[in-house]
Amino acid sequence: MPKMKTSRAAAKRFKVTGTGKLKRNKAYKRHILTKKTTKNKRNLRKPAMTDATNVKNMKKILPYL
Template sequence: MPKLKTKRAAAKRFKVTGTGKLKRSKAYKRHILTKKSSKTKRNLRKAGLVDSTNVKTMKKVLPYL
């Protein structure tokens, strides 16, 4: 059986935590920041986790992560 290929775009966007969960960065932090509150922007800096409904798909896309 041939080796599985990793989707490189996904590999650049996701990391695995120590407990095996997938870490991601949050959206809506690139532009139009003037109308967003400081609290919102501060919370967007923090990393988020991939939702449990998407984990199965992500593990398929990132077989060696």
């Protein structure tokens, strides 16, 4: 059997935690930050876990992660 290919774009955006969950960074932190509150911007810094509905697809495109 040939090796499966990892989606390199996804591999750069997701990390696996010790328990096997997928960790991701939050969106909306790149530009147009003046209208966002300080509290909102602070909360966008924290990483988030990938939603359970997306995990099956993510594991498919990240076979070796």
